[in-house]
Amino acid sequence: MTDRSARPQLFLAGLFGAMAVACAAYAAHGLGPVKGERAVELWRTGSQVQMVHAALLVGLVALQARMEAGRGLLAAAGWLVALGSLLFPGAVYLLGWFGPSALGAVAPIGGLSLILGWLCVAAAALRAR
Template identity: 45%
Template sequence: MAKLYLLLAALFGASGVALGAFAAHGLRDKVAESLLEAFKTGVQYQMVHTLALFGVALLIQSRGERLSLSLSGALFVAGMVFFSGSLYALTLGGPRWLGPVTPLGGVLMIAGWIALFVAAVNFSR
């Protein structure tokens, strides 16, 4: 899992930078300001959780595979896809039914942090 999460962190990091540049240069003056802000929020959350995923990969590498760590990484990945992905899609004219997907992604990210907390509590064991 460590290698998979490291690879995904690299992909999410690179795509986050590219999407941020796209928002700043390609979307400005093309979408409503509120949509541009939503897109930027997606990029911000993607980048923060990319770093979290990178940290999870390093923890798995150093501490070994643990359910709570693996679950944390999986929840971060799913959260980024649902939260940031839905914001990107909605900004670019995706179907409105994606709106409820955004908070689901946020819940998945929160669950990822809780799983990371559980992993930290169990580190001494």
């Protein structure tokens, strides 16, 4: 790994992947009787989004090590995806557990962060040789 941001991004990818699996498992095996079917749906959605983006983070780390041109954009994409992978699914999990609250306002910030991360990936592709 040549980029200083790659190691913490890989660490976060592992944490987010583990969290996604744990939340999906709880949604499948225990959340319904405690919080209801709507909470189960929300947690499934949150875990799917979180897992996809944990996998993206792993891919971004690998690409940062291989690409010269566009490496900065990939590092920026990694940090945006990491932020979005915390805020968006986190807000969805909280909505499922506690119901609507002011914390739900962070979901759009997380979603925007994920979108910007993907756009950085697209921009890095345009810069690649």
